[in-house]
Amino acid sequence: MNDLIKVDESGKPTAKELYEFLSPNDKSHYSRWAKTNIEDNEFYQKGVDWWGFATVANGNETKDYKLTIEFSKHLCMLSRTERGKQARNYFIEVEKRYKKIASPETVSLQAKAKNAEARLINARRKDAEFLLEVAKQSKTLSSESRELLTINAVERIAGEGFLPRPKVDKLYSATDIAEENGLSPNMVGRIATKNNLKIDQYGITVLDQSASSAKQIPSFRYNEAGRQALLKAIADA
Template identity: 30%
Template sequence: MSELIAIQTNDNMEQVISARELHEKLGIKERFSLWFERIQKSLNIKEEIDYCRHTYTNSNNQTFNDYLLSIDIAKHICMMSGGENAHAIRQYFIQIEKAWNSPEMVMSRALKLAEKKILSLEEERQKLLPKAEAYDTFMDASNLQPMNDVAKCLGIGRNKLFALLREKKIIRSNNTPYQEYIDRRYFEVKEKPIKMGESVINYAQTFVTPKGVDYIARIVEVEKKGA
């Protein structure tokens, strides 16, 4: 079958054609922009449903606005236009659709969509893998984790994490947890003696248990979704 009009395939595996090329092949004398505006109103076609915006670059490297039309809409336009060219182009579109909807082509498209989905999922998995591995280290660890390390693992800044936990009434203004959360075994507070001149003061440092990391991770996830 000779190609009367170039057929393209969009990201959704749908066949589309250039409105500018259709305008030219139909031999329409009316200016393209006025013609397309008239077509829009006559057929009540909707952007992102029946067509999408596109740009067209000619052989002189000039760029023009264009629209990619579904084959079905293109057939309707041919019927409206009338004339020998319109009839031949419409018949061409009918043959294109018939071939496109053959069992072999349907199966081929299904396989391509499946491959595309698998690639997308693999890319997402690769992005999440370092974070997941770090998180598993926390969950499997028997030792306690400093808040700085927890913030880094969960992909949130230390100060932002402290602010969030203070807002949720989980830690106090001095960044130590309320007793309720210590009792739940989410945190442990260890005092470390620090010598300052002749004096020795006890510095309280908050550590997070593996159970606490899981609890904080859920809070952070909810916060990100609501942002």
């Protein structure tokens, strides 16, 4: 539907917009028209059918009015012109549109959508708080892992990935190195601990999902230098 006359978010036009549509060639009598048809109208009430307010254009203050759709249709009928008929039909369509928006079904769907959005935002906030708490409290995580947790927390709330990640070299888990050498991951872990290889020089500590619960547990990832040192320790074992 084309907007013949501007309306606000609730479908209300202003008297000035309506008058200029009804009388495009006679804008000089707006004030008199407004007083006669709006302020002095005994059938339509201030604060119920219309609301006055002031506007300033080119340094001059002009009084304008917000009108209900019902009052707007009445003013269109008073004009007794083809443009008045056209405007009235337009307001009938506006009324249908806004009644549909305000229907119980529409309101219910909007409420459900807002409720779902609120739950999603709350879930993201809780996720972010958890990640920040882990980054703050963990004594074993590397600085890179804490930085990644903080970035992920911010992006959980923002809902998008836009922050740069710290540059991290290729990393190897104990399982990766165990498979490479025909050992168990537990054996690789014991050799690394015995040779004091789980240090910043040789990799970083990250969080992995526990195989037996929903908890996340610290796990060391080896960089290439750590891998080489661990391979040598395995060979010497």
